[in-house]
Amino acid sequence: MNIDSAAVEAFAPSGTLRASINLGNPILANRDPQSGEPVGVSVDLARAFAQCLGVPLELVVFDAAGKSVEAVSDARADFGFFAVDPERGETIAFTAPYVLIEGFYLVREASPIRTNAEVDQPHNRVAVGKGSAYDLFLTRELKAASIVRAPTSPTVVQTFLDQELEVAAGVKQQLEADAAKAGGLRLLGERFMVIRQAMGVARGRGELAAGVLREFVEDMKRNGFVAEALERHRIAGASVAPLE
Structure with a gap:
């Protein structure tokens, strides 16, 4: 990519590029168990983007998607990695997605709920990670069931268990891992949504910045x-989004 000085200034006015990293989605970012440093697909992309701009990188780390979005919107970070959502799109200019991830429901083995269509009932309470893509989507889509917001996506299943809720919603791989640890739980047989994971920059940074980020994502897919980052971090259940 040929990136001019105006684009570099738009992204990193301080001289350092600050990437908002959300550890609430373990498919894309996590902490290395030995070093404690953030690692993952989004961290790899952040480093690659900083190299393209020719500036040093600072990782600004959060435990929940909502906090990560707010950091970019409030200029406490220069760009970030988010699930595409129309509400977030009011302040964030998204690229096309780079990864597609499935959202599933989890219930107890003894639950009478067998299909996604049975979730949206007045007597059901659904645990979601506060501010997550699932929270935003289900807040719009569920008409009868009520939503209970866990502090972060990784705490959804614990909230579901502690509060004896009827349903938990989240990333398929996270739910599968938590179900294996807890026992007596099962996923419903079909996804309720596909998460389109993209990069994003505050709309206030201008169209030049948004265009550069869009081009970068397409290059990284092409x-x-x-694909190599997903393989390197041994991520199953997520796929590279098609070129746009």
């Missing part, structure tokens, strides 16, 4: 970087 040249195999995203």
Whole structure:
């Protein structure tokens, strides 16, 4: 990519590029168990983007998606990694997605709920991570069931268990891992949504910045970087989004 000085200034006016990293989605970012440092697909992309701009990188780390969005919207970070959502789109200019992730429901083995269509009933309470893509989507889509918001996405299943709720919603892989640890739980047989994971910059940074980020994401998909990152971090259940 040929990136001019105006685009670099738009992204990193301080001279350092600040990437908002959400550890609430373990498919894309986590902490290395030995070093404690953030690692993952989004961290790899952040480093690659900083190299393209020719500036040093600072990782601004959060435990929930909502906090990560707010940091970019409030200029406490220069760009970030988010699930595409129309509400977030009011302040964030998204790229096309680089990864697609499935959202599933989890229930107890003894639950009478067998299909997604049975979730949206007045007697059901659904646990979601506060401010997550699932929270935003289900807040719009569920008409009868009530939503209980866990502090972060990784705490959804514990909230579901502690409060004896009827349903938990989240990333398929996270739910599967939590179900294996807790026992007596099962996922419903079909996804309720596909999460389109993208990069994003505050709309206030201008169209030049948004265009550069969009081009970067397409390049990273085209040249195999995203696919290699998913393989390197041994991520199952997520796929590279098609070129746009």
